[in-house]
Amino acid sequence: MARIVVADDDADIRDLVGFKLRQAGHDVETVEDGAAAVAAAQAVRPDLLILDVMMPGMGGLDATRALRLDPELARVPVILLTARAQESDIEQGFGAGADDYVVKPFSPRELASRVAAVLARSRA
């Protein structure tokens, strides 16, 4: 079981991701934007964050950069959830410090597999 913070401004996505991850036995906290994700990460010290790229206020890329600047959270893996599948967007995501990305529309099953893989890598 892992502690996971999910940030997305779309309630449907939060519910879908949250349900799938809870079903896989994880402890999930959902928030609506990047700033709330960073605050939640500082409070609960999660094992993983799943961040939407485009959110009002602080987006997923800025939130990832902010996490990487925090010595306590710099090594927490981040998966970006993005509707922008262009090569340059993906490159930008990795450049910001993300560990993986999932393109929207997403398959909940694929997301769960990616979460398992990223968690396994980070624990190795």
Next chain:
Amino acid sequence: MRTLVWVLLVALLVAAVCLVVALFGLRLGREVADRRRETRHGEVRDVILTALMGEPDEAARARADLRTRSGRGWDEVEDQAFAMVPKIKGDSHDALVTLLLSKGAAAHASTLARSRSQVRRARGAHRLGALAQSDAVSLLLGLLHDHAFLVRRTAVRALGQVGDPIAVPPMLDAVTADPRLSRDVLAAIGRTGSAAAPMLRRELLRTLSEPVDNRRAALTAVGLGVLGDVSAAPLLTVSLEDRDQPGLAVASAEALGSLGAPESVEPLLRAMADADPDLRVAAARALGSVGDVRVAPRLAGSLRDRHHLTSRAVAGALLRLGDPGLLALRASPSPYAAEALAVHRVRHGG
């Protein structure tokens, strides 16, 4: 007289108290209704999520539960399910669409699409797109002529989701009638995928023999680039040299850049000498995308182009060509070469 004043005062006081009580009651009633709606929404949401992603037994039970719902109970399910469908793919998406179809959601969406209200027509078109059933195409094609922009735009998006290539020419017609749909039509062509390519090639051939609306012609060329239809490269090379239709040559250059076709290098270099600065910019960018490093020395000559955007595009293209491009930039006195090299240093250090 004093009695009358007292009576009036008391009456006013009673009326004020009644008004406050009524307003309080209304507010309370609304809050209760909102809370009930939220509870119902949450309950339906849980059942839908279980139906989509629950363990096999509980998922089957949840689906059976959803199928038994009718009237307003089912409307709530339908609203939430249609909000979720475009956001997911895979097994969960298929399960949701199957559930909706089994409850007659396609017929309901068609009824909405024929409604007198433009909001309902748009909602109907959105739902038909989410269900992606090919028998909805004719209805959606009809909505391309709707008087409301919202409906036309939703219909274009829905046709992209259905992905039937037969919709490509009517969508191009819709752009002729309303250029604001260009971006959506291009996205819809992209979603339709390679099946749309033969239609677009036919359109481009027709465009070359009988000039059509400029925007339509340009969109046809760009669409072939978006689809990555390499077999269209020879045709796009011809349309690149068509000077009768402003915009088509520029769009063809963009498309050839997207395709990265090696045979387009020489025609693109010829386009660099054209009088139209927009074409020179597009050709320079395309040459950068094609990535044939042998063009670097010839392209470097255009760093001195009289049009500053062309010079900047050439510098950008040379950056993309790697070492030969960097060599050409370092050898040039052009300020745009210096600018590109500064960008390179910021990106890569050194």
